[in-house]
Amino acid sequence: MTPQSAFMIAATVRVGKLQDLRTLLASMNKIPGHADPDNDLIPFGKLDRLHFARFVIIEAKTLQEIKEFGVKPRPWRPMLAFLGDIDGDVHTFLAELVERAESGLTKIFSHCDDFPEENQNLLEWIKMRNVNPGANYVNWIGRTVRQIHEEAALHHSLSDYLQKIVAEVGRENIRTLRQKLLSHVEMEKYKGRLVLSLPELTPSEWRTRNLLHKIGVPLILLLFSPLLLVIAPFFALWLRRRERSDPELFIRPVYAHIKALSEQEDWDVSNQYSVFGDVKPGLFRLLTFKFILLLTNWFARHIYNHGFLARIKTIHFARWVFMDNNHRIFFASNYDGSHESYMDDFINKVGWGLNLTFSNAVGYPTTRWMIKEGAQREHAFKYTQRRHQIPTEVWYKAYPGLTAVDLARNSRIRQGVEIRQSDDAEIREWLSLI
């Protein structure tokens, strides 16, 4: 099994270079916000370990909101961030990236501070600016880009063939149908038109680290549980006081902002989402936020790693990243459906989870006990998430037209090719997927 990883190269944009950078990034796009896979700067389509990538210019447009808390806004200079979700480890990927796209990367990052004129070692420069997420979510840990493409091709081939043979042998003859489908796959494989690669060996280092993480986090929590129990009542008191007194910002985003964001949306069945804002002031808020993200990360890595994040099955990748010395939070996700349905899904299905993670950010609607209300305050929530959203200049998805549900279905179809169903009901189930 090949585990996935995430990189985020972030560098401050040089003064006066913002517009040039925007123009340059736009030149990579085929349609608004969507990368041409064969663009001259970074040939995303040739990077066969890359699931999703984006270039986003992180600007603090909601910088002033923290004033409501009686805190002076910290200055922020626009940052360029290059994010990717990949198969395997970051170091070898970045090396491959630099090898394939050195001149493009140089062109792009030369718009940033401290980029050396005569570049000695681009790879080192990039690695130094890689920011690790506070929490990372992968829809299906171990499912590679290669596997996704192979399984999509398998489904396509089986789907066409099934229609043909149903006409010949009838739809009730399910064992014959299965036999014919399996022979078809063998024949197509033999002819080289279908490939179903075996999964690679799980890297032992990753396996060990993953196991340590899986056991370690609960163990440490258990160890500290007496302390946590002592803190709990104080925490509850403090929390409720904060929830009652934190200012709620009910600010409607301007239409021009929404229009600019939506220009990039709904070209494909999936969309991107980048959001940026301040962490609420105070150490308690920060520690709470960090603690919640630690748990989120643990659950994402060990529990919600096979197709669903609580009740949500439409997120491919998502991550939370602390920035500016923990004063700000950046969130990026790749999801299926349009923005409105993404948000409605969120409010109705996992409002509690959103409240847990984002109630520690400035502008989030008032919560009760950290899980109640919040996102349920529909207007306040929809306004704040749009207001804090920032446009993504360039976005790449390696498998346009496919949703996370499609990917899961294709994997089940493939499983049915490799593992014999035990009874008729299972065969029917398998046939119904095709």
Add this chain to the structure above:
Amino acid sequence: MEKSSDFEFDDVQGLLRFGYGKLADTCFMLLKIADASAAKQWLSTVPVSSAIAIRPSPDTALQIAFSVQGLRVLGVDESIIDGFSDEFVHGMTRNENCSRRLGDIGRNAPRYWKWGRDTDVPHVLLLLYARKGSLDAWKATVEGEYFSQAFQLLQYLPTSDMGRTDPFGFEDGISQPAIDWSDRHDTDSHANDRYTNLLAVGEMILGYPNEYGQYTARPLIDPQKNRLAVNLPDAEDDPSRKDFGRNGTYLVLRQLEQNVPGFWQFLDKVSDSIPEKREQLAASMAGRERNGTPLIAEHIPGISPKDHGNHFTYDLDPKGNHCPVSAHVRRANPRTGDLPTAVTGTGAITLISRLVKILGFGQKPEEDLIASSRFHRLLRRGRSYGAVLAPEDAVKPNAPAAERGLQFICLVANIGRQFEFVQNAWIVNSKFGGLQEEPDPLLGNREPLINGNSTDHFNRPTPSGPMQKVCHLPRFTTVLGGGYFFMPGLRALKYISALQPNGNGGSS
């Protein structure tokens, strides 16, 4: 909130409560305001029907709604306009993203529309209803003396009396939400595991709590600054201000042309001209038989057993073996509750099983893909147009080609979360409920996905396993026009008709 009998029906336009089914003759007029003062004169005298129930039922009705451009021309202040939703203020054709989401691309793109494009948005929509044969007299009464000076007629939207049948030949208008006038039901999600047809007033009418228990954003006015607003109702959630939106609603109008011969002839062809097969396929695309019988029989609480056509959910047919997931009525109202399957009873085990569901465990991969229905309901009030063409005649190769279709109207308090969501996530979306590249069989525009994959399919799951696939569906429905309107409460209508030419509502 007040009891049912206390509800302010006298301030609500009747269409929110009645479909006026007995008033078979209708005339829908799209108007441009030629003279704002004359228009306000006319408005101040015109007999707009309220929602008060009258026995015997009236012989005529008149309803009125305004586009944002219309409100502006009449002098409604920008500070009030700003209180409306973006969807209403910027319109159905507000940007290309909106068109993509609504499926208004390809041949459905606004540039092909007959009305409602950016350049010729109507100001006023008049809906006239009368008993058979008395429409002309009613129209003359309504128009009165100022009308011709006040308005320029952009066009009559044709309508025709097809009874309860839509142009394709299916009984229509069966699935409607029941508005909870007396505020009986609980909007908390703990009480909404399962689908219910009863809907909070605030989902349809502005100024009341919606299914989130919240007040939808709408224009509120400070009466200290605007004396004309004194007669408007108070805002329930902000008593210091007057509620311009209260008892009003948004009206969504779309003219949808239906290619009736095209529909039946295609079905006939793929059914090898066997009438029974053709009917079966038609029923599975619509999700009901032509007489309106649902493809699923199961009683649910909260809906009267008499109302059998609206008395079921899809809980027992998750795969769509009885009613395909892609069937039109299943998409338009999936009848889902807040949780994927119901949790009933009380006690620790219930609590745990509820928690398990909330955390997303114990689900099948294709389960729980559709949002909870109660946040996405539409009150439909459309009328058909064109000459009736029975399916049996439509299949004949010499079937008369004439324009017919639907003047689709729905009333909602939140255009984005209700109409646009349903149209986008449920109707147009070819991945609805985990489907494989199938938009709505009746309404889909058949435009391919970004990766070039076609979407002109309709799949019928079968209990035996392999799906029955129908390929190369042509487009059966074409959008010819559309727009968003605000249908004010009667006191807000009075406010509009009393506006001074300078538009600030007499705040001198």
